[in-house]
Amino acid sequence: MKATIVSIDSAMISTMVDYKERLEKAMKAAGVDITELARSVGVSYQAARKVLEGESKAFTAENNAKAAARLNVASDWLATGMGDMARNANSIVFSEENEDLVRIPLLANSGSMGKGNDTLDADYVVGDLALSAHWINQYIKPGNIRELKFIHAQGESMSPTFSDGDVLLVDVGSRDPASHEGVYVLDVHGQTFIKRVRMRMSGSLEVSSDNPNIKTVDELNGDHQVRVLGRVVWAWNGQKL
Incomplete structure (x- = not known):
């Protein structure tokens, strides 16, 4: 049981890190800082900071969609890393x-x-x-x-x-x-x-x-x-x- 718990925790940490990196990449490209991101998503500055620093899990599906819309990236890419970063074929x-x-x-x-x-x-x-x-x-x-x-x-x-x-x-x-x-x-x-x-x-x-x-x-x-x-x-x- 203990080994199973460690395995699950490691996977969760890996997922959090990957999400954090994608979020940072999208913010950098869009020129959006943490304050603006938090405002757009509708969460507190502290909540957004925890996600960016890997202290918290990724945004909820609803908040992930809001973040993706503000950063103009594909929601699925931001959430999972799958597919293209750009929202559509006409994007940069x-x-x-x-x-x-x-x-x-x-x-x-x-x-x-x-x-x-x-x-x-x-x-x-x-x-x-x-x-x-x-x-x-x-x-x-x-x-x-x-x-x-x-x-x-x-x-x-x-x-x-x-x-x-x-x-x-x-x-x-x-x-x-x-x-x-x-x-x-x-x-x-x-x-x-x-x-x-x-x-x-x-x-x-x-x-x-x-x-x-x-x-x-x-x-x-x-x-x-x-x-x-x-x-x-x-x-x-x-x-x-």
């Missing part, structure tokens, strides 16, 4: 060779000219590029690492900030220029543009180009048919935006 792929690497979709969309789309989504993926999750969370700090996409710049209207052909990292989860001034991907009458957007003291939004030779400034007063598709957070010439 985590590299099996290096747990710190994530492969971010490279989209066919380009700005600042060309036919636009309602959203920058995975239907237009032509490839992917790998980035370090640690680097992303340190320098980019997105709300959700899975909402990052790559596109190419087209034209010279934003030079010298970035130039024709530069690869741009876009956070499609950041779509409110009023709360965060910066460079945005805009869909205007079916055309995709990349422009700098800032709020004026009047409350209207000013859209402009960075190139002093072709400087253009437009004011959005609510009459324009403009959709914000995402914010450019990094130009692949080494410039953070």
Whole structure:
């Protein structure tokens, strides 16, 4: 009987460790800390800490599903380790060779000219590029690492900030220029543009180009048919935006 008890305890400890490691991996990739995880799941900070430190068993099935939804990973993978980590085929792929690497979709969309789309989504993926999750969370700090996409710049209207052909990292989860001034991907009458957007003291939004030779400034007063598709957070010439 004693030997049986030891065997069961060992299996339980192994399961707890595996769950803890999967949970830590998903949190790191999503940029979610223990406080946010506890809030999303609906448990106390202490309860979440015990799971992460291996002092407690894995979350209940219901709380595991909540954690998986917040971390945007497959619930079955988080609970058992079986299947793919990603929730669906359109999610960012985590590299099996290096747990710190994530492969971010490279989209066919380009700005600042060309036919636009309602959203920058995975239907237009032509490839992917790998980035370090640690680097992303340190320098980019997105709300959700899975909402990052790559596109190419087209034209010279934003030079010298970035130039024709530069690869741009876009956070499609950041779509409110009023709360965060910066460079945005805009869909205007079916055309995709990349422009700098800032709020004026009047409350209207000013859209402009960075190139002093072709400087253009437009004011959005609510009459324009403009959709914000995402914010450019990094130009692949080494410039953070």
